[in-house]
Amino acid sequence: MTTTGQPPETVTPGPALLEVRDLKKYFPVTKGLLLSRTTGYLKAVDGISFRVERGKTLGIVGESGCGKSTTAKLLLMLEEPTEGSILFEGEDIHQANSAQRKEYRSSVQAVFQDPWSSLNPRMRVKDLVGEPMVINWDVPHRQVEERMQKLLNDVGLSSYHANLYPHEFSGGQRQRLAIARGLSLNPKMIVLDEPVSALDVSIRAQIMNLLKDLQQEYGVSYLLIAHHLATVRYMCDWVAVMYLGQIVEYADVKELYNNPLHPYTKALMSAALPSHPDIEQDEIILTGEVPSPLNPPSGCRFHTRCPFAMDRCSVEVPETREIAPGHTTSCHLY
Amino acid sequence: MTLANSPNEVVLEVENLCTYFSTRWGTVKAVDGVSFELRRGETLGIVGESGCGKSVTMLSLMRLIPSPPGEIVNGRIMLEGQDLLQLSENEMSKVRGSQIALIIQDPMTSLNPVFSIGSQVNEAIRIHQDIPKRSILEHTLEVLRKVNIPAAESRVKDYPHQLSGGMRQRVVGAIGISCEPSVLIADEPTTSLDVTIQAQYLKLLKDLQQQSNLALIFITHDFGVVAKMCDRVAVMYAGKVVETGGVRDIFNNPSHPYTEALLASVPKLEEDVERLYAIEGQPPALHDLPPGCSFADRCPYVMERCREEYPAAFQVSESHQAACWRLA
Numbered sequence: 001m002t003t004t005g006q007p008p009e010t011v012t013p014g015p016a017l018l019e020v021r022d023l024k025k026y027f028p029v030t031k032g033l034l035l036s037r038t039t040g041y042l043k044a045v046d047g048i049s050f051r052v053e054r055g056k057t058l059g060i061v062g063e064s065g066c067g068k069s070t071t072a073k074l075l076l077m078l079e080e081p082t083e084g085s086i087l088f089e090g091e092d093i094h095q096a097n098s099a100q101r102k103e104y105r106s107s108v109q110a111v112f113q114d115p116w117s118s119l120n121p122r123m124r125v126k127d128l129v130g131e132p133m134v135i136n137w138d139v140p141h142r143q144v145e146e147r148m149q150k151l152l153n154d155v156g157l158s159s160y161h162a163n164l165y166p167h168e169f170s171g172g173q174r175q176r177l178a179i180a181r182g183l184s185l186n187p188k189m190i191v192l193d194e195p196v197s198a199l200d201v202s203i204r205a206q207i208m209n210l211l212k213d214l215q216q217e218y219g220v221s222y223l224l225i226a227h228h229l230a231t232v233r234y235m236c237d238w239v240a241v242m243y244l245g246q247i248v249e250y251a252d253v254k255e256l257y258n259n260p261l262h263p264y265t266k267a268l269m270s271a272a273l274p275s276h277p278d279i280e281q282d283e284i285i286l287t288g289e290v291p292s293p294l295n296p297p298s299g300c301r302f303h304t305r306c307p308f309a310m311d312r313c314s315v316e317v318p319e320t321r322e323i324a325p326g327h328t329t330s331c332h333l334y
Numbered sequence: 335m336t337l338a339n340s341p342n343e344v345v346l347e348v349e350n351l352c353t354y355f356s357t358r359w360g361t362v363k364a365v366d367g368v369s370f371e372l373r374r375g376e377t378l379g380i381v382g383e384s385g386c387g388k389s390v391t392m393l394s395l396m397r398l399i400p401s402p403p404g405e406i407v408n409g410r411i412m413l414e415g416q417d418l419l420q421l422s423e424n425e426m427s428k429v430r431g432s433q434i435a436l437i438i439q440d441p442m443t444s445l446n447p448v449f450s451i452g453s454q455v456n457e458a459i460r461i462h463q464d465i466p467k468r469s470i471l472e473h474t475l476e477v478l479r480k481v482n483i484p485a486a487e488s489r490v491k492d493y494p495h496q497l498s499g500g501m502r503q504r505v506v507g508a509i510g511i512s513c514e515p516s517v518l519i520a521d522e523p524t525t526s527l528d529v530t531i532q533a534q535y536l537k538l539l540k541d542l543q544q545q546s547n548l549a550l551i552f553i554t555h556d557f558g559v560v561a562k563m564c565d566r567v568a569v570m571y572a573g574k575v576v577e578t579g580g581v582r583d584i585f586n587n588p589s590h591p592y593t594e595a596l597l598a599s600v601p602k603l604e605e606d607v608e609r610l611y612a613i614e615g616q617p618p619a620l621h622d623l624p625p626g627c628s629f630a631d632r633c634p635y636v637m638e639r640c641r642e643e644y645p646a647a648f649q650v651s652e653s654h655q656a657a658c659w660r661l662a
Contacts, residue, residue: 063528170616200383201555202613205599209612227529230558234601234610254606271533273558275602277581285537286530289498 015090016051017188017221018075018108023048023084025070029294042294044070046245047084050238052189055215057222059236059253061229061268065290067245068225072191075223076110077101089188106136109182113194115174119166125152125177126162132184151180154217155210172203176210183214189221196231208235229272233257241265244293244301251327261329263306300332308333345516345549346372346395346434351409353387353394356402360621364390364404366573372517375543377550379564379581381557381596385617387573388553392519395551396436397426414516432462435515439522441502445494451505452478452490458512474512480545481508482538500531504538511542518543519551524559536563557600561585566653569593572618572628579654589656591633627659635660 026041045067052058060068073079075086077093085092093104109132112118119128130148133139149159155176166174175195182190195211196204208231215222226232232239232253239256241249241264249262260266263284270282286305291297297304303313310332318330353365365387372378380388393399394406397418411418413434418426435458438444446454456474459465465473471490478486481504494502503523510518520539524532540563543550552563560567560581567584569577569592577590588594598611615632624630626641633640639659648661 063530172616201557201596202383202599203616205610205612208601209610212609229529230601230603233603234607257603268529269603271529272603273532273556274561275558275600275604276585277561277564278585279561279604285533287534289500289531290528 015087017054017089018052018223019049019087020051020075021049021085021087023071023074023086024082025067025074025079026082040294043245043296044293045074045081046296048240048242048245048247050240050247050250052221052223053237054188054221055219056237057215057224057235059224059226059232059239060242061226061232061239062242063227063290065244065293066242067293068242069193071242072110072193072223072225075191076108077105102136106132106185107188108191109185109187109189110191110193111175111178111182111195114198115166115171115178116198118178119174119181121166123165124162125157125164125166128166128177129162129180129184132181136185147184151183154183154214155180156206170203171199172206175199175203175207179207179210179214183218183220186218187220189223192222192224194226195224197226197228204231211235229268230275241268244290244296246301246330248302248331249327249329251324255324255327259324259327261323261327261334262302262331263308263333264302265329267305267307300330342373342375344371345374345414346551347410347412348391348395349410349412351391351394351411352407353390353399353404354407355404357621359619362621363573363623364620365394368409368568368570368573368575370568370575370578372549372551374516374549375547376566377543377552377564379552379554379560379567380570381554381560381567382570383555383617385620386570387620388570389521391570392436392521392551392553395519396430396434397421398430428462431458431515432513433515434517434519435510435513437506437510437518437520437523440526441494441499441506442526444506445502447494450491450493451497455490455505455508455512458509462513477508477512478505480511480542481505482534483508500527500535503527503531503535507535507538507542511546511548514546515548517549517551519553521553522555523552525554525556539563557585557597558603569596572623573620574628574657576629576658577654577656579650579656583651583654587650587654589650589654589661590629590658591635591660592629593656595632595634627657 023045024047025045026043028038029040029042030036031039062068074081088104126148129151130144133144152159152161157176196207224235236253238252240247243264249265260269267284267286270284274281284307288305291304299314299316300318303309313332318332320328320330321334322328323334349369351365351368355362355364368391382388395411406419452474455477456470459473474490475486483489483504524535564581567581568575571592577593588597595611595613599613601607601610613632618628626643627645630636630640637659645657645659647655647657650656
């Protein structure tokens with residue numbers, strides 16, 4: 001696809017920790033019960049490329065239905081891609097043998113949005129946090145116990161919490177547990193799917209700071225999926241803006257927030273809420289809603305809602321261009 | 335008619351509202367001495383975290399507190415000159431929906447899935463207004479057009495599941511304004527919406543407010559919504575209003591440590607923040623509040639006096655009050 005974002009040049013030498021090339025995931029849409037036939041494809045992710053550097057955070061922003069969560073599932077190998085490749089430390093994970101795949105799975109962990117449903121209510125904290133180590137590592141029980149205690153301390157909980165059940169914790173503490181569990185295998189990357197949006201305002205800052213501190217300490221990379229632009233600005237080094245399964249703009253965080261190029265990015269920024277009543281925002285209020293990915297608009301997928309749409313936008317798919325070093329966007333305006 | 339009244343008149347005055355719940359752990363003082371007033375055409379934001387009592391305040395205003403276990407034990411709610419707490423249940427149902435209306439957070443659960451949206455929107459009209467049957471449809475369409483539902487004529491027979499989330503929230507808004515209330519309470523109306531849809535909805539509410547000089551109460555945990563929408567703000571913590579003031583008073587000169595901390599803990603869209611301020615600990619349990627200031631345990635400026643006595647509200651400026659001993 002021409003709309004594929006070229007990964008920007010990076011500062012760190014050598015292969016990125018994770019590199020995604022032209023990744024696609026189409027879900028078949030079927031009709032009929034017994035003799036079902038495929039009538040079309042839902043293009044949830046349609047040709048995206050990006051890279052995640054060691055110890056850095058990449059943010060993926062977009063509205064619901066833009067394919068952010070499918071991207072996360074593809075990276076976690078919970079879904080098989082239709083096309084494209086995921087390179088982890090230079091190796092294509094879908095070409096790898098089962099031992100390598102197992103290793104990949106333990107190197108890439110996840111923390112989900114809702115700590116009420118992502119922790120098994122029947123397991124004690126020590127089992128929740130220790131389970132990944134028991135399954136993946138052949139180490140004596142005492143070592144698991146020790147590491148579990150250290151992890152609990154690292155995420156700001158105490159050793160006495162080890163015997164409790166998840167319902168005995170508040171939302172923020174549960175998210176800390178989920179993070180401890182995510183860290184237990186010493187992963188190289190954690191996929192954070194809206195990690196703070198279910199939490200209270202004063203707790204969000206605690207969790208965001210904790211995630212930043214842990215990144216420093218463990219050197220782990222994050223892939224942060226979020227819709228709240230201010231959160232992304234605080235947490236991320238690089239940002240990819242997604243719309244209907246494609247990356248429309250990709251830049252480092254400073255560049256993107258100071259100089260947004262794509263009309264969709266601009267509209268998102270102007271729709272985001274200001275941090276002070278005196279801040280004047282551009283009034284780009286998008287009309288309508290995100291079109292169905294079952295039948296995406298022709299040409300540029302954003303042209304149905306774009307305030308700057310021209311004739312060629314509905315016909316021609318815009319190419320991805322590098323406007324400034326490391327800042328790419330797909331729009332006919334540039 | 336309400337329009338004949340002066341534009342800045344106080345339409346809602348809440349005085350020392352106390353709503354308690356009896357539970358097996360003791361009495362939970364969910365709302366404890368809340369006072370504020372609201373003028374026509376004004377937007378008041380009630381800000382706080384979950385469990386601070388903002389939703390119970392709203393339910394008390396509508397007299398929808400489930401009783402038992404809840405009870406409004408004290409206070410006055412003066413809506414256009416009548417005390418809602420003195421009304422009988424029958425009289426209250428006449429007020430509810432017609433003079434004071436509510437938009438609830440989650441449009442998935444606040445709409446009834448087995449009725450068409452048209453019948454849900456005109457339910458309030460049928461109950462409260464004496465208009466002939468044949469003009470009800472006309473009236474319903476007018477309300478749906480007001481909230482920018484495209485092709486209202488064909489949408490009116492749709493059921494909630496046929497609409498998107500943003501559309502559903504508009505329908506809930508349409509129900510709220512269907513009888514042209516003087517006070518509209520919006521309880522986190524945009525938290526379940528996407529950013530661009532949220533922007534559309536907030537703009538819609540502003541337009542509606544300007545058209546009919548509506549008094550709006552916005553219940554939210556998001557200071558961004560406050561910055562965008564509100565004229566005045568009341569910050570709640572553990573069942574009490576800890577600070578009130580004009581929206582600029584609050585943002586430029588937050589005088590209660592809780593407000594200050596909350597503002598410092600939110601990442602900013604417009605600038606880089608090196609490190610967010612994180613408020614330590616958790617909000618206290620409402621059935622077992624400490625005798626002094628409920629924020630004392632999390633407050634960076636805590637003094638001895640804070641733990642002994644609840645601070646009175648001190649005047650910071652003419653329009654700005656905060657309950658903190660540092661201002662004494």
